[in-house]
Each structure stands twice: as C-alpha cells, then as structure tokens.
Amino acid sequence: MYPELKKLGVDVLSVSTDSKFSHKIWDETELEKMVEGGIPFPMLSDQGGQIGTLYGVYDEDSGTELRGRFIMDPDGVIQAMEVLTPPVGRNTEELLRQVQAFQLVRESGGKEATPSGWTPGEPTLKPSPSMVGKVWEVWKP
Amino acid sequence: MPEARVGKEAPDFKSAAYIRGKGFKEVKLSDYRGKWLVLCFYPGDFTFV
Incomplete structure (x- = not known):
C-alpha cells in the first residue's frame, strides 16, 4: 500500500508503545521478509501512551494502542479517523x-x-x- | 483528555522513532506540515493482524 500512498504524495508514520529498539528488530527480523526492503516510513515509539492518549486511542488496561488511523491534510487538519479494536x-x-x-x-x-x-x-x-x-x-x- | 477531532488541527507531538537506513531519530508532527499524512496506531510489534 505504501507505494500507492507515496504516488499520491502521502507520508506515513506508524505508532505503537514498543521501544524504538523493538521496532528495529521487528523490521530487521520479520517485516523485511514480508515487505521488500523493510518498512519505508518512520516507526514511532509512544512508551507511556502520551501520543495515543492525545488521539484517544491509548488503552490504559492493556498499555497498548488501539488500531487508530488518521488522515491529515497539508494544513495539519485531521480529515478522517478510524479506530478499530485490535483483533x-x-x-x-x-x-x-x-x-x-x-x-x-x-x-x-x-x-x-x-x-x-x-x-x-x-x-x-x-x-x-x-x-x-x-x-x-x-x-x- | 483526547483532543483529536475531524475538522480540527491535529495535536502536535514529538516522538522517538526508528527509521530504516537512518537509525534512531526524533520525529515531530509539525515536520509534516505542508504534506498529506497518514498516522497509524497499532497494538504492538510482533503481532499478527
């Protein structure tokens, strides 16, 4: 999906509560076997869930983020959001x-x-x- | 208190990030002003969905 988004001039950021070290190991050990060249966008580390809380997608009970997806326009305005439970x-x-x-x-x-x-x-x-x-x-x- | 609402400016933040080929960097939401952006939260690394 990333190449299609890139073609539309869209950048991507992913966020979880894992550490940046975990992101690196996941990318290098597993994701690059699934996606050629590995993950091409920044993988953010939201330990403590402050960003998720700001966006209403942090679940305190599990200490993890829900599947929240936000589309932002060039003015930084949120145009769409979708939030799913993890499964x-x-x-x-x-x-x-x-x-x-x-x-x-x-x-x-x-x-x-x-x-x-x-x-x-x-x-x-x-x-x-x-x-x-x-x-x-x-x-x- | 969640602040994110459609039609409103996205709450700014900065975060530690891993960027393939560049290592560990700090990323600010405001760095993406002027571009379309998809921000994706997910439960955790090494999960299956």
Whole structure:
C-alpha cells in the first residue's frame, strides 16, 4: 500500500508503545521478509501512551494502542479517523479511496464533494442551492 | 483528555522513532506540515493482524 500512498504524495508514520529498539528488530527480523526492503516510513515509539492518549486511542488496561488511523491534510487538519479494536485489521483500499476523495475535494477548493461509495474516476457532486432535491439526476448509486 | 477531532488541527507531538537506513531519530508532527499524512496506531510489534 505504501507505494500507492507515496504516488499520491502521502507520508506515513506508524505508532505503537514498543521501544524504538523493538521496532528495529521487528523490521530487521520479520517485516523485511514480508515487505521488500523493510518498512519505508518512520516507526514511532509512544512508551507511556502520551501520543495515543492525545488521539484517544491509548488503552490504559492493556498499555497498548488501539488500531487508530488518521488522515491529515497539508494544513495539519485531521480529515478522517478510524479506530478499530485490535483483533480486526484495516482495509488499505478504503484508506486509499478516502485519501483520493479528500485530495479531490481540497483541489476543488471545496466546490466538489464525493457521494457515498465514490471511487476515483466517478462523478463528483457540486453542491449548490439549485442542486437541492436534484442529486438523483447526477448520482445513481 | 483526547483532543483529536475531524475538522480540527491535529495535536502536535514529538516522538522517538526508528527509521530504516537512518537509525534512531526524533520525529515531530509539525515536520509534516505542508504534506498529506497518514498516522497509524497499532497494538504492538510482533503481532499478527
């Protein structure tokens, strides 16, 4: 997934409560066998969970982070967040779709919006007073 | 108290990090201003999901 994000000009940071030393060993002993060249983005160490607490994803009972994912725009504004409990993994396709949708909206200067289920290449909505009650004309799910 | 909300500025932080090929560095969220960023939390190294 990282190459696709890179193509869209998106940087990635991962965070867990493990030490930076643990990150290095995990990358060198296991991850590089799963991902060619190892992990290409910074792996942050949040020992104590201060960052996770700030983002509402630190679980004090287990001392670990939940699966929280945040998309931030170039102004540093959070545009999307998703938080899962640990046993369920994420869907990177949905992450890519959301990034592309938020980038499109930003590039349009807020003049366009993407309807439910939109994927890149499909028509967008251009919200205006004249469109009220006529969304059905341009968007048929 | 969690501060992270959609539509609001992301709370800044700095953190120790491991960066492959560069070793151990400090990373600040504000270093990424001007770029799209995905911040991903996960429960722990050496887990399976």
